[in-house]
Amino acid sequence: MPNPSAQIRYILSGQGDGWEILSRARELARLGDPALNLCVGEHDEPTPPEIIAAMDASARGGNTGYAPLAGSPALREALAARVTARQGVARGPADVMVTGGGQGALFNAMKAVLDPGDRCVIIDPYYAPYPATVRTAGGVPVVCRAEAANGFQPTAEALDRACEGARALLVNTPNNPTGAIYTAETLAIIAEICIRRDLWLITDEVYDGMAFGHTHLSPAALPGMEDRTIIIGSMSKSYAMCGFRCGWAAGPTHAIKLMTDLALNLAFGLPGFIQDAALFALTDAADIEGRICGTFGRRHAVARAALAGATSARATASEGAMYLMIDIRATGMSGRDFAHDLIERERIAVMPGESFGNAAAGHVRATLTLPDDQLTEALTRLAGFAAARAI
Numbered sequence: 001m002p003n004p005s006a007q008i009r010y011i012l013s014g015q016g017d018g019w020e021i022l023s024r025a026r027e028l029a030r031l032g033d034p035a036l037n038l039c040v041g042e043h044d045e046p047t048p049p050e051i052i053a054a055m056d057a058s059a060r061g062g063n064t065g066y067a068p069l070a071g072s073p074a075l076r077e078a079l080a081a082r083v084t085a086r087q088g089v090a091r092g093p094a095d096v097m098v099t100g101g102g103q104g105a106l107f108n109a110m111k112a113v114l115d116p117g118d119r120c121v122i123i124d125p126y127y128a129p130y131p132a133t134v135r136t137a138g139g140v141p142v143v144c145r146a147e148a149a150n151g152f153q154p155t156a157e158a159l160d161r162a163c164e165g166a167r168a169l170l171v172n173t174p175n176n177p178t179g180a181i182y183t184a185e186t187l188a189i190i191a192e193i194c195i196r197r198d199l200w201l202i203t204d205e206v207y208d209g210m211a212f213g214h215t216h217l218s219p220a221a222l223p224g225m226e227d228r229t230i231i232i233g234s235m236s237k238s239y240a241m242c243g244f245r246c247g248w249a250a251g252p253t254h255a256i257k258l259m260t261d262l263a264l265n266l267a268f269g270l271p272g273f274i275q276d277a278a279l280f281a282l283t284d285a286a287d288i289e290g291r292i293c294g295t296f297g298r299r300h301a302v303a304r305a306a307l308a309g310a311t312s313a314r315a316t317a318s319e320g321a322m323y324l325m326i327d328i329r330a331t332g333m334s335g336r337d338f339a340h341d342l343i344e345r346e347r348i349a350v351m352p353g354e355s356f357g358n359a360a361a362g363h364v365r366a367t368l369t370l371p372d373d374q375l376t377e378a379l380t381r382l383a384g385f386a387a388a389r390a391i
């Protein structure tokens with residue numbers, strides 16, 4: 001039997017760390033002994049039924065053939081309007097393409113900006129698929145640490161050092177896994193470095209509706225950034241449509257054109273009935289976004305209240321997205337050991353900070369995807385578990 005490529009092993013190296021907690025949570029559920037699951041970035045509430053009805057009507061109406069590769073004209077227009085309003089950079093329909101989730105947009109954007117061997121800087125802690133996404137596009141991921149002590153915001157010095165000799169920078173605000181929302185100062189640092197070093201910026205803003213207590217700010221809107229920035233967006237988190245796999249990329253027209261041509265050889269577009277569901281959500285049911293996202297704003301407060309006063313499980317500066325990074329260094333344990341013991345002894349599933357690089361070692365990430373009372377119970381027990389292990 002022929003061997004698989006060596007490249008695939010290289011691309012996937014390191015992938016999978018931490019997912020054993022999720023597998024264990026699933027196994028326990030199967031065995032009838034479920035854990036309180038704070039592992040997965042997916043809503044605990046289903047997709048709103050009116051969105052499903054719009055999809056159903058579209059499919060029954062016959063929209064089941066090949067769809068326009070870059071997205072239907074109406075959806076591209078709606079997305080361009082959203083990006084213009086939300087990110088603050090004027091984009092027209094030709095500057096936006098629909099993709100297979102934000103992940104599809106990330107991959108396609110990487111392909112568009114990286115030549116083989118080009119460096120792409122990612123900020124550690126990072127969304128777990130970032131290194132493999134860069135490698136899949138032939139690039140080399142270079143890590144810049146964003147320290148817990150700095151609220152998981154990268155500093156100018158660290159970022160500038162990492163970006164030396166790079167072709168692209170990938171950032172994510174509001175952030176998964178840390179929940180950090182980049183400050184105007186951090187965004188200015190990012191823009192200054194991209195311009196001075198002539199970098200592409202890929203800005204992953206799939207949580208742009210979850211910048212609680214803040215106005216969402218995009219680095220794409222800063223002077224000099226428009227022509228070097230590709231924005232990544234998604235229906236997954238904002239409208240509880242994870243399984244619809246509908247995302248988008250917005251950037252300079254020529255880059256979007258190239259990415260569309262490339263898509264011809266990839267997924268060959270997104271089903272028309274999914275696009276119609278997204279169009280319905282954006283144009284006829286836009287209030288849903290506030291409701292879906294608002295849940296997580298409230299739960300940030302609930303989670304903080306549950307950990308208030310805990311000295312061995314401290315909530316970090318997480319304010320956005322659906323995540324809370326919890327500092328458990330007072331236990332002397334790694335995030336990995338803590339997460340393993342926690343699921344075995346307390347039946348609470350969280351992700352080790354080490355699953356997202358090195359900068360969140362000694363932390364665990366909790367997704368805020370349980371009803372408020374269960375979230376309070378899980379975090380109160382987690383805090384008690386940590387206190388009993390304080391050194």
Ligand code: PLP
Binds near residue numbers: 101103127176237242
């Ligand atoms: N980017 C970030 C930071 C994420 O957290 C996720 C999903 O968890 C994605 C991109 C991909 O989302 P999707 O492909 O569902 O749009």
